[in-house]
Amino acid sequence: MEQLVEIPVFPLSILPLPNELIPLHIFENRYRELLQDIEDKGGVFGIYYTHGLNTDRIGSLMKLEGILKRYDSGESDVVTKCIDTFLLTKFYNQWLPKPYPGGEVYMLHVNAEQQVSQRFSDEFRAYMALKKVSDVGTDFNIHDIANELNLDIGDRLKYLRLLTNDKRESFLRERLKYQKFILQQELKHKDNFYLN
Structure with missing residues:
Protein backbone atom coordinates (compact mmCIF):
# COMPACT_ATOMS: atom_id res chain seq x y z
CA MET A 1 0.00 0.00 0.00
CA GLU A 2 1.25 3.47 -0.85
CA GLN A 3 2.21 5.62 2.08
CA LEU A 4 0.39 8.73 3.13
CA VAL A 5 1.75 12.15 2.25
CA GLU A 6 1.20 15.50 3.91
CA ILE A 7 0.14 18.49 1.83
CA PRO A 8 -1.26 21.96 2.46
CA VAL A 9 -5.07 21.90 2.30
CA PHE A 10 -7.52 24.61 1.26
CA PRO A 11 -11.02 23.67 2.54
CA LEU A 12 -13.64 24.92 0.07
CA SER A 13 -17.17 24.10 -1.04
CA ILE A 14 -16.03 23.03 -4.52
CA LEU A 15 -14.77 19.71 -5.87
CA PRO A 16 -12.61 20.13 -8.99
CA LEU A 17 -12.35 17.22 -11.40
CA PRO A 18 -9.02 16.11 -12.91
CA ASN A 19 -7.84 18.48 -15.69
CA GLU A 20 -10.31 21.17 -14.57
CA LEU A 21 -9.01 24.73 -14.39
CA ILE A 22 -10.22 26.60 -11.30
CA PRO A 23 -9.88 30.35 -10.75
CA LEU A 24 -9.43 31.34 -7.11
CA HIS A 25 -9.42 34.71 -5.37
CA ILE A 26 -6.93 34.52 -2.49
CA PHE A 27 -7.65 37.06 0.23
CA GLU A 28 -7.09 35.52 3.70
CA ASN A 29 -3.58 36.05 5.10
CA ARG A 30 -2.96 32.36 5.75
CA TYR A 31 -3.86 31.43 2.16
CA ARG A 32 -1.73 34.28 0.86
CA GLU A 33 1.16 32.60 2.67
CA LEU A 34 0.19 29.25 1.16
CA LEU A 35 0.26 30.83 -2.31
CA GLN A 36 3.64 32.44 -1.58
CA ASP A 37 5.09 29.09 -0.42
CA ILE A 38 3.88 27.37 -3.59
CA GLU A 39 5.28 30.16 -5.76
CA ASP A 40 8.66 30.12 -3.97
CA LYS A 41 9.16 26.38 -3.58
CA GLY A 42 6.88 24.88 -6.20
CA GLY A 43 4.62 22.13 -5.09
CA VAL A 44 0.94 21.40 -4.87
CA PHE A 45 -1.95 21.84 -2.48
CA GLY A 46 -5.26 20.14 -1.89
CA ILE A 47 -8.77 21.48 -2.18
CA TYR A 48 -10.87 19.52 0.27
CA TYR A 49 -14.62 19.55 -0.42
CA THR A 50 -16.16 20.52 2.92
CA HIS A 51 -19.69 19.19 2.76
CA GLY A 52 -21.55 16.50 4.67
CA LEU A 53 -22.09 14.59 1.42
CA ASN A 54 -18.35 13.97 1.23
CA THR A 55 -18.35 10.94 3.52
CA ASP A 56 -15.33 9.46 1.72
CA ARG A 57 -13.32 12.66 2.38
CA ILE A 58 -12.39 13.13 -1.28
CA GLY A 59 -10.31 16.10 -2.33
CA SER A 60 -8.53 17.44 -5.39
CA LEU A 61 -4.78 17.89 -5.77
CA MET A 62 -4.11 21.27 -7.36
CA LYS A 63 -1.18 22.88 -9.12
CA LEU A 64 -0.74 26.61 -9.62
CA GLU A 65 -1.05 27.43 -13.33
CA GLY A 66 -0.63 31.19 -13.09
CA ILE A 67 -1.31 34.43 -11.29
CA LEU A 68 -3.81 36.61 -13.10
CA LYS A 69 -3.67 39.68 -10.89
CA ARG A 70 -2.07 40.92 -7.69
CA TYR A 71 -3.87 43.62 -5.75
CA ASP A 72 -2.28 46.35 -3.63
CA SER A 73 -4.06 44.82 -0.63
CA LYS A 81 -5.47 22.97 -12.28
CA CYS A 82 -6.58 19.69 -10.74
CA ILE A 83 -3.90 17.07 -11.39
CA ASP A 84 -5.09 14.23 -9.14
CA THR A 85 -7.54 13.35 -6.39
CA PHE A 86 -6.99 12.09 -2.87
CA LEU A 87 -8.64 10.70 0.24
CA LEU A 88 -8.06 12.87 3.30
CA THR A 89 -7.13 10.74 6.31
CA LYS A 90 -6.19 13.51 8.77
CA PHE A 91 -6.95 17.22 8.72
CA TYR A 92 -4.89 19.81 10.59
CA ASN A 93 -6.60 23.17 11.10
CA GLN A 94 -3.12 24.62 11.32
CA TRP A 95 -0.31 22.75 9.57
CA LEU A 96 2.44 23.75 12.01
CA PRO A 97 4.60 25.72 11.74
CA LYS A 98 2.50 27.22 8.91
CA PRO A 99 -0.68 29.21 9.63
CA TYR A 100 -2.70 27.46 6.91
CA PRO A 101 -4.38 24.03 7.10
CA GLY A 102 -2.83 20.78 5.97
CA GLY A 103 -3.53 17.11 6.03
CA GLU A 104 -2.45 13.55 5.47
CA VAL A 105 -3.73 12.24 2.17
CA TYR A 106 -3.72 9.05 0.14
CA MET A 107 -3.29 9.83 -3.58
CA LEU A 108 -5.68 8.06 -5.96
CA HIS A 109 -3.57 8.48 -9.14
CA VAL A 110 -6.61 9.06 -11.33
CA ASN A 111 -4.54 9.98 -14.38
CA ALA A 112 -2.84 6.57 -14.54
CA GLU A 113 -5.62 5.07 -16.67
CA GLN A 114 -7.73 7.59 -18.52
CA GLN A 115 -8.29 6.71 -22.18
CA VAL A 116 -11.82 6.07 -23.44
CA SER A 117 -13.12 3.37 -25.75
CA GLN A 118 -13.59 4.19 -29.43
CA ARG A 119 -17.35 3.77 -29.03
CA PHE A 120 -17.55 6.28 -26.19
CA SER A 121 -15.22 8.64 -28.03
CA ASP A 122 -17.57 8.53 -31.03
CA GLU A 123 -20.62 9.13 -28.80
CA PHE A 124 -18.90 12.14 -27.24
CA ARG A 125 -17.96 13.57 -30.65
CA ALA A 126 -21.59 13.18 -31.79
CA TYR A 127 -22.76 15.03 -28.67
CA MET A 128 -20.26 17.84 -29.28
CA ALA A 129 -21.36 18.07 -32.93
CA LEU A 130 -24.95 18.46 -31.70
CA LYS A 131 -23.67 21.35 -29.57
CA LYS A 132 -22.07 22.74 -32.75
CA VAL A 133 -18.52 22.23 -31.44
CA SER A 134 -16.41 20.81 -34.24
CA ASP A 135 -12.87 21.24 -32.91
CA VAL A 136 -12.91 18.49 -30.29
CA GLY A 137 -9.38 17.26 -31.04
CA THR A 138 -8.03 13.78 -30.52
CA ASP A 139 -6.20 13.99 -27.22
CA PHE A 140 -9.16 14.20 -24.82
CA ASN A 141 -9.55 11.66 -22.05
CA ILE A 142 -12.22 10.45 -19.63
CA HIS A 143 -11.73 13.44 -17.30
CA ASP A 144 -12.08 15.94 -20.15
CA ILE A 145 -15.43 14.37 -21.00
CA ALA A 146 -16.51 14.55 -17.34
CA ASN A 147 -15.62 18.26 -17.30
CA GLU A 148 -17.56 18.91 -20.50
CA LEU A 149 -20.72 17.35 -19.03
CA ASN A 150 -20.93 19.93 -16.20
CA LEU A 151 -21.61 17.34 -13.52
CA ASP A 152 -23.38 18.57 -10.41
CA ILE A 153 -21.69 18.06 -7.06
CA GLY A 154 -23.45 14.75 -6.36
CA ASP A 155 -22.36 13.36 -9.71
CA ARG A 156 -18.82 14.66 -9.19
CA LEU A 157 -18.60 12.70 -5.94
CA LYS A 158 -20.04 9.57 -7.58
CA TYR A 159 -17.61 9.90 -10.49
CA LEU A 160 -14.56 10.32 -8.27
CA ARG A 161 -15.56 7.33 -6.14
CA LEU A 162 -15.31 5.10 -9.22
CA LEU A 163 -11.78 3.77 -9.38
CA THR A 164 -11.71 2.03 -12.77
CA ASN A 165 -11.98 3.51 -16.22
CA ASP A 166 -14.71 1.05 -17.24
CA LYS A 167 -16.92 2.15 -14.35
CA ARG A 168 -16.22 5.82 -15.03
CA GLU A 169 -17.04 5.40 -18.71
CA SER A 170 -20.28 3.58 -17.93
CA PHE A 171 -21.28 6.31 -15.47
CA LEU A 172 -20.46 9.11 -17.92
CA ARG A 173 -22.21 7.33 -20.79
CA GLU A 174 -25.50 7.58 -18.86
CA ARG A 175 -24.90 11.27 -18.15
CA LEU A 176 -23.99 11.85 -21.80
CA LYS A 177 -27.22 10.18 -22.97
CA TYR A 178 -29.23 12.41 -20.64
CA GLN A 179 -27.44 15.60 -21.73
CA LYS A 180 -27.88 14.61 -25.39
CA PHE A 181 -31.60 14.02 -24.87
CA ILE A 182 -32.04 17.44 -23.23
CA LEU A 183 -30.11 19.13 -26.02
CA GLN A 184 -32.16 17.33 -28.70
CA GLN A 185 -35.38 18.44 -27.02
CA GLU A 186 -34.17 22.04 -26.87
CA LEU A 187 -33.27 21.97 -30.56
CA LYS A 188 -36.55 20.28 -31.49
CA HIS A 189 -38.69 22.82 -29.66
CA LYS A 190 -36.64 26.00 -30.03
CA ASP A 191 -38.97 27.41 -32.70
CA ASN A 192 -42.19 26.33 -30.97
CA PHE A 193 -42.21 29.07 -28.36
CA TYR A 194 -44.17 32.21 -29.09
CA LEU A 195 -44.26 35.38 -27.07
CA ASN A 196 -47.67 36.92 -26.38
Whole structure:
Protein backbone atom coordinates (compact mmCIF):
# COMPACT_ATOMS: atom_id res chain seq x y z
CA MET A 1 0.00 0.00 0.00
CA GLU A 2 1.25 3.47 -0.85
CA GLN A 3 2.21 5.62 2.08
CA LEU A 4 0.39 8.73 3.13
CA VAL A 5 1.75 12.15 2.25
CA GLU A 6 1.20 15.50 3.91
CA ILE A 7 0.14 18.49 1.83
CA PRO A 8 -1.26 21.96 2.46
CA VAL A 9 -5.07 21.90 2.30
CA PHE A 10 -7.52 24.61 1.26
CA PRO A 11 -11.02 23.67 2.54
CA LEU A 12 -13.64 24.92 0.07
CA SER A 13 -17.17 24.10 -1.04
CA ILE A 14 -16.03 23.03 -4.52
CA LEU A 15 -14.77 19.71 -5.87
CA PRO A 16 -12.61 20.13 -8.99
CA LEU A 17 -12.35 17.22 -11.40
CA PRO A 18 -9.02 16.11 -12.91
CA ASN A 19 -7.84 18.48 -15.69
CA GLU A 20 -10.31 21.17 -14.57
CA LEU A 21 -9.01 24.73 -14.39
CA ILE A 22 -10.22 26.60 -11.30
CA PRO A 23 -9.88 30.35 -10.75
CA LEU A 24 -9.43 31.34 -7.11
CA HIS A 25 -9.42 34.71 -5.37
CA ILE A 26 -6.93 34.52 -2.49
CA PHE A 27 -7.65 37.06 0.23
CA GLU A 28 -7.09 35.52 3.70
CA ASN A 29 -3.58 36.05 5.10
CA ARG A 30 -2.96 32.36 5.75
CA TYR A 31 -3.86 31.43 2.16
CA ARG A 32 -1.73 34.28 0.86
CA GLU A 33 1.16 32.60 2.67
CA LEU A 34 0.19 29.25 1.16
CA LEU A 35 0.26 30.83 -2.31
CA GLN A 36 3.64 32.44 -1.58
CA ASP A 37 5.09 29.09 -0.42
CA ILE A 38 3.88 27.37 -3.59
CA GLU A 39 5.28 30.16 -5.76
CA ASP A 40 8.66 30.12 -3.97
CA LYS A 41 9.16 26.38 -3.58
CA GLY A 42 6.88 24.88 -6.20
CA GLY A 43 4.62 22.13 -5.09
CA VAL A 44 0.94 21.40 -4.87
CA PHE A 45 -1.95 21.84 -2.48
CA GLY A 46 -5.26 20.14 -1.89
CA ILE A 47 -8.77 21.48 -2.18
CA TYR A 48 -10.87 19.52 0.27
CA TYR A 49 -14.62 19.55 -0.42
CA THR A 50 -16.16 20.52 2.92
CA HIS A 51 -19.69 19.19 2.76
CA GLY A 52 -21.55 16.50 4.67
CA LEU A 53 -22.09 14.59 1.42
CA ASN A 54 -18.35 13.97 1.23
CA THR A 55 -18.35 10.94 3.52
CA ASP A 56 -15.33 9.46 1.72
CA ARG A 57 -13.32 12.66 2.38
CA ILE A 58 -12.39 13.13 -1.28
CA GLY A 59 -10.31 16.10 -2.33
CA SER A 60 -8.53 17.44 -5.39
CA LEU A 61 -4.78 17.89 -5.77
CA MET A 62 -4.11 21.27 -7.36
CA LYS A 63 -1.18 22.88 -9.12
CA LEU A 64 -0.74 26.61 -9.62
CA GLU A 65 -1.05 27.43 -13.33
CA GLY A 66 -0.63 31.19 -13.09
CA ILE A 67 -1.31 34.43 -11.29
CA LEU A 68 -3.81 36.61 -13.10
CA LYS A 69 -3.67 39.68 -10.89
CA ARG A 70 -2.07 40.92 -7.69
CA TYR A 71 -3.87 43.62 -5.75
CA ASP A 72 -2.28 46.35 -3.63
CA SER A 73 -4.06 44.82 -0.63
CA GLY A 74 -2.05 41.60 -1.06
CA GLU A 75 -4.95 39.65 -2.51
CA SER A 76 -4.49 37.67 -5.73
CA ASP A 77 -6.49 36.12 -8.53
CA VAL A 78 -4.95 32.81 -9.59
CA VAL A 79 -5.69 29.91 -11.90
CA THR A 80 -5.12 26.38 -10.65
CA LYS A 81 -5.47 22.97 -12.28
CA CYS A 82 -6.58 19.69 -10.74
CA ILE A 83 -3.90 17.07 -11.39
CA ASP A 84 -5.09 14.23 -9.14
CA THR A 85 -7.54 13.35 -6.39
CA PHE A 86 -6.99 12.09 -2.87
CA LEU A 87 -8.64 10.70 0.24
CA LEU A 88 -8.06 12.87 3.30
CA THR A 89 -7.13 10.74 6.31
CA LYS A 90 -6.19 13.51 8.77
CA PHE A 91 -6.95 17.22 8.72
CA TYR A 92 -4.89 19.81 10.59
CA ASN A 93 -6.60 23.17 11.10
CA GLN A 94 -3.12 24.62 11.32
CA TRP A 95 -0.31 22.75 9.57
CA LEU A 96 2.44 23.75 12.01
CA PRO A 97 4.60 25.72 11.74
CA LYS A 98 2.50 27.22 8.91
CA PRO A 99 -0.68 29.21 9.63
CA TYR A 100 -2.70 27.46 6.91
CA PRO A 101 -4.38 24.03 7.10
CA GLY A 102 -2.83 20.78 5.97
CA GLY A 103 -3.53 17.11 6.03
CA GLU A 104 -2.45 13.55 5.47
CA VAL A 105 -3.73 12.24 2.17
CA TYR A 106 -3.72 9.05 0.14
CA MET A 107 -3.29 9.83 -3.58
CA LEU A 108 -5.68 8.06 -5.96
CA HIS A 109 -3.57 8.48 -9.14
CA VAL A 110 -6.61 9.06 -11.33
CA ASN A 111 -4.54 9.98 -14.38
CA ALA A 112 -2.84 6.57 -14.54
CA GLU A 113 -5.62 5.07 -16.67
CA GLN A 114 -7.73 7.59 -18.52
CA GLN A 115 -8.29 6.71 -22.18
CA VAL A 116 -11.82 6.07 -23.44
CA SER A 117 -13.12 3.37 -25.75
CA GLN A 118 -13.59 4.19 -29.43
CA ARG A 119 -17.35 3.77 -29.03
CA PHE A 120 -17.55 6.28 -26.19
CA SER A 121 -15.22 8.64 -28.03
CA ASP A 122 -17.57 8.53 -31.03
CA GLU A 123 -20.62 9.13 -28.80
CA PHE A 124 -18.90 12.14 -27.24
CA ARG A 125 -17.96 13.57 -30.65
CA ALA A 126 -21.59 13.18 -31.79
CA TYR A 127 -22.76 15.03 -28.67
CA MET A 128 -20.26 17.84 -29.28
CA ALA A 129 -21.36 18.07 -32.93
CA LEU A 130 -24.95 18.46 -31.70
CA LYS A 131 -23.67 21.35 -29.57
CA LYS A 132 -22.07 22.74 -32.75
CA VAL A 133 -18.52 22.23 -31.44
CA SER A 134 -16.41 20.81 -34.24
CA ASP A 135 -12.87 21.24 -32.91
CA VAL A 136 -12.91 18.49 -30.29
CA GLY A 137 -9.38 17.26 -31.04
CA THR A 138 -8.03 13.78 -30.52
CA ASP A 139 -6.20 13.99 -27.22
CA PHE A 140 -9.16 14.20 -24.82
CA ASN A 141 -9.55 11.66 -22.05
CA ILE A 142 -12.22 10.45 -19.63
CA HIS A 143 -11.73 13.44 -17.30
CA ASP A 144 -12.08 15.94 -20.15
CA ILE A 145 -15.43 14.37 -21.00
CA ALA A 146 -16.51 14.55 -17.34
CA ASN A 147 -15.62 18.26 -17.30
CA GLU A 148 -17.56 18.91 -20.50
CA LEU A 149 -20.72 17.35 -19.03
CA ASN A 150 -20.93 19.93 -16.20
CA LEU A 151 -21.61 17.34 -13.52
CA ASP A 152 -23.38 18.57 -10.41
CA ILE A 153 -21.69 18.06 -7.06
CA GLY A 154 -23.45 14.75 -6.36
CA ASP A 155 -22.36 13.36 -9.71
CA ARG A 156 -18.82 14.66 -9.19
CA LEU A 157 -18.60 12.70 -5.94
CA LYS A 158 -20.04 9.57 -7.58
CA TYR A 159 -17.61 9.90 -10.49
CA LEU A 160 -14.56 10.32 -8.27
CA ARG A 161 -15.56 7.33 -6.14
CA LEU A 162 -15.31 5.10 -9.22
CA LEU A 163 -11.78 3.77 -9.38
CA THR A 164 -11.71 2.03 -12.77
CA ASN A 165 -11.98 3.51 -16.22
CA ASP A 166 -14.71 1.05 -17.24
CA LYS A 167 -16.92 2.15 -14.35
CA ARG A 168 -16.22 5.82 -15.03
CA GLU A 169 -17.04 5.40 -18.71
CA SER A 170 -20.28 3.58 -17.93
CA PHE A 171 -21.28 6.31 -15.47
CA LEU A 172 -20.46 9.11 -17.92
CA ARG A 173 -22.21 7.33 -20.79
CA GLU A 174 -25.50 7.58 -18.86
CA ARG A 175 -24.90 11.27 -18.15
CA LEU A 176 -23.99 11.85 -21.80
CA LYS A 177 -27.22 10.18 -22.97
CA TYR A 178 -29.23 12.41 -20.64
CA GLN A 179 -27.44 15.60 -21.73
CA LYS A 180 -27.88 14.61 -25.39
CA PHE A 181 -31.60 14.02 -24.87
CA ILE A 182 -32.04 17.44 -23.23
CA LEU A 183 -30.11 19.13 -26.02
CA GLN A 184 -32.16 17.33 -28.70
CA GLN A 185 -35.38 18.44 -27.02
CA GLU A 186 -34.17 22.04 -26.87
CA LEU A 187 -33.27 21.97 -30.56
CA LYS A 188 -36.55 20.28 -31.49
CA HIS A 189 -38.69 22.82 -29.66
CA LYS A 190 -36.64 26.00 -30.03
CA ASP A 191 -38.97 27.41 -32.70
CA ASN A 192 -42.19 26.33 -30.97
CA PHE A 193 -42.21 29.07 -28.36
CA TYR A 194 -44.17 32.21 -29.09
CA LEU A 195 -44.26 35.38 -27.07
CA ASN A 196 -47.67 36.92 -26.38
